[in-house]
Amino acid sequence: MKNFNWTCAYCNQPTTITEPNFSNGYELVKTSRSEMRYVAVEHTAIACPNPDCKKLSLSISLRKYGSTSMRAKTILSKHETWQLLPHSLAKPQPDYIPEAIREDYQEACAILKLSPKASATLSRRCLQGMVRDFWNIPKGRRGNLGAELNFIKDEIDSDTFDSITVIRETGDIGAHMEKDVNFVVDVEPDEAELLIELIEMLFANWYIAKQKRIDRNKKVREQSAKKLAEKKQAKSASNQSGNDEPAT
Ligand SMILES: [Zn+2]
Numbered sequence: 001m002k003n004f005n006w007t008c009a010y011c012n013q014p015t016t017i018t019e020p021n022f023s024n025g026y027e028l029v030k031t032s033r034s035e036m037r038y039v040a041v042e043h044t045a046i047a048c049p050n051p052d053c054k055k056l057s058l059s060i061s062l063r064k065y066g067s068t069s070m071r072a073k074t075i076l077s078k079h080e081t082w083q084l085l086p087h088s089l090a091k092p093q094p095d096y097i098p099e100a101i102r103e104d105y106q107e108a109c110a111i112l113k114l115s116p117k118a119s120a121t122l123s124r125r126c127l128q129g130m131v132r133d134f135w136n137i138p139k140g141r142r143g144n145l146g147a148e149l150n151f152i153k154d155e156i157d158s159d160t161f162d163s164i165t166v167i168r169e170t171g172d173i174g175a176h177m178e179k180d181v182n183f184v185v186d187v188e189p190d191e192a193e194l195l196i197e198l199i200e201m202l203f204a205n206w207y208i209a210k211q212k213r214i215d216r217n218k219k220v221r222e223q224s225a226k227k228l229a230e231k232k233q234a235k236s237a238s239n240q241s242g243n244d245e246p247a248t
Contacts, residue, residue, distance in 0.1 A: 006046060009086050011053040021047045038065050058085040091200060097207045101129040105199055116192035123195040124171020127164065134206045163198045170195055
């Protein structure tokens with residue numbers, strides 16, 4: 001096995017995976033009487049090398065192959081893959097992001113595969129929660145997301161605004177039944193996944209960047225206060241020693 005770069009979904013730590021932390025293999029399904037005929041179950045497991053994490057990531061795939069005289073080389077297409085561990089691909093988010101917002105995000109990740117439409121709806125709700133909380137939309141101005149976004153339009157760059165519009169519009173598809181119920185607009189899994197990535201980007205650009213700024217400013221203030229105190233102390237010490245000098 002070749003080493004490969006990987007980011008742990010539990011601790012979010014980018015790392016390189018080498019042999020002892022990786023396991024992959026398959027087992028033949030012993031009946032060929034289903035409509036799928038010849039299939040094998042493949043497992044892929046990675047143990048996180050971060051000593052503070054060590055969590056197991058595990059997925060199972062169903063692979064098809066040609067006939068009973070199967071050798072390793074004849075394993076064919078991957079039919080379907082299930083991510084078993086972690087249960088969801090939600091990345092850990094810091095506590096200073098309000099819990100309700102983190103919950104919507106985690107649920108959007110958890111439901112992604114089963115229902116991209118529901119996931120997109122949750123991402124949209126998560127976005128609305130963020131817009132209201134982070135940008136302090138006054139109670140009187142809260143209503144539909146479109147109006148709330150217009151309220152903050154001048155505060156954010158056009159790139160971010162375009163991304164937000166994508167989340168809103170795809171989420172709307174998930175949330176509202178079209179007038180004609182037979183006219184179904186589906187949300188594709190990769191669209192719903194993109195929305196989750198956009199939500200993660202907004203977490204990073206809004207909450208995490210703001211917190212970093214607060215921490216940095218606090219550190220600068222503390223350091224300059226410390227310097228000032230040291231200077232004062234040095235000055236009073238030199239005054240003291242000045243007073244101690246014998247009068248001539
Ligand atoms: Zn980890």
